[in-house]
Amino acid sequence: MSKTLTIEDRLGIDKFQVDEEHAHIRLNAELCATCATKPCTWACPALLYKLEAGAVKFDYAGCLECGTCRVICPVKGAITWEYPKATFGIQFRYG
Numbered sequence: 001m002s003k004t005l006t007i008e009d010r011l012g013i014d015k016f017q018v019d020e021e022h023a024h025i026r027l028n029a030e031l032c033a034t035c036a037t038k039p040c041t042w043a044c045p046a047l048l049y050k051l052e053a054g055a056v057k058f059d060y061a062g063c064l065e066c067g068t069c070r071v072i073c074p075v076k077g078a079i080t081w082e083y084p085k086a087t088f089g090i091q092f093r094y095g
Contacts, residue, residue: 007047018061019088024081025060025069031078032056039072040079065090 032038038056040049046064050057070081083089 007045015091016062017084017088017091019084022085023060024065024084024089025058025063026080027056027058028078028080029055031075035073035075035078037074039074040069043068043072063090 033055035056038049038051040058041051041056045066045068046062048059048062049069065083067081070079073079
């Protein structure tokens, strides 16, 4: 019988090359604050969006580059998303 992996276990398999100088996702906190539902906090498969003291906190390191956040965000301009520059981002691995 195989063990069911948690999201943390699954993400631990992947390799991330983070661009410290240029975030590929930027969150406009002022616009984000106008959102009542905050769907990013439950829709992101990497669990990068967290609700703390009523505000969304975000860290782009560990992003799976799926684009879920930019699609689900109901507030235009709250999330600026672009693909990471060459050699940066996620490298999916198995095993």
